[in-house]
Amino acid sequence: MTDLAITASGLRKAYQDKTVLDGVDLEVEAGSIFSLLGPNGAGKTTTVNILTTLIQADAGAMSVAGHDLATQAKAVRAVIGVTGQFAAVDELLTGRENLQLMVDLSKKATHRSVGELLERFELTEAANKPAASYSGGMRRKLDLAMTLVGNPRIIFLDEPTTGLDPRSRRTMWTIIRDLVADGVTIFLTTQYLEEADQLADRIAVLDQGRLVAEGTSDELKRRIPGTHVRLRFATAAELDAAARILPGATKDDDVLRVPGDGGTKSLRSLLDRLDEYALSAAEFSVHTPDLDDVFLALTGHATEVPAK
DSSP: OOSEEEEEEEEEEEETTEEEEEEEEEEEETTSEEEEEOOTTSSHHHHHHHHTTSSOOSEEEEEETTEETTTOHHHHHHHEEEEOSSOOOOTTSBHHHHHHHHHHHOOOSOOOOHHHHHHHTTOSTTTTSBGGGSOHHHHHHHHHHHHGGGOOSEEEEESTTTTOOHHHHHHHHHHHHHHHHTTOEEEEEOSOHHHHHHHOSEEEEEETTEEEEEEOHHHHHHTSSOOEEEEEOSSHHHHHHHHHHSTTOEEETTEEEEEOOOOHHHHHHHHHHHHHTTOOOSEEEEEOOOHHHHHHHHHSOOOOOOOO
């Protein structure tokens, strides 16, 4: 595998007169978690479907694990795993039977054992129960376990925790982190911005078929105005004195808010300014916009949280 697990240049897709993807460029480093964010209808699932060979792009050059998507689709399918928005398990079969079915269908000589996967995903006790009796979280875990049968090195997770309760969601996060620690590359789409914030090494924001921003979570947050430093002083006199000497400072009860970019240089300048006037803050903290603010600013849409 090359250093870049996934690349796309000029990716385009339209259905009749509706353009779904309009010149999307992507680069995903091997062994990382890349998250694609966007409102409903932005083109996230279409992107996943193209990169996993389920549908063809109208234009663009793409490669997955070094294989050209247009001419080596079979080689691409051999190294990827896909977990869609809804668990693709057979509810009439037990968890063990679902996994065994995937093993039997696998053409690879080496694959994970059913017992190993059941243990890894904490499904051993429920292994012989019908999947219809599983909770939503258990079904998602079984679905992901089935994806791992062929030891894929790149896994596409299309909104894998939609509808899960917070505990089940965090369990999935742990599993995803463990996969990456083993060298797997994760391409994640999600509507839970906290999920991208917690997991992703890099985040791309897709809106109306175009990428409107890309970077680490911190880089995206710094693009949005609103970063400020909060200072608390031991006395009201010190608070008033600091308010007079710090440009743009505003008092909020017993806290002083000072606008800034949150960078080391600006913080040092602020503290040096206080020191110059023999003032010392008892407490200080840097507050930055969160990904909800970024999402709203970049797409013009509020966060849409899926119904449970």
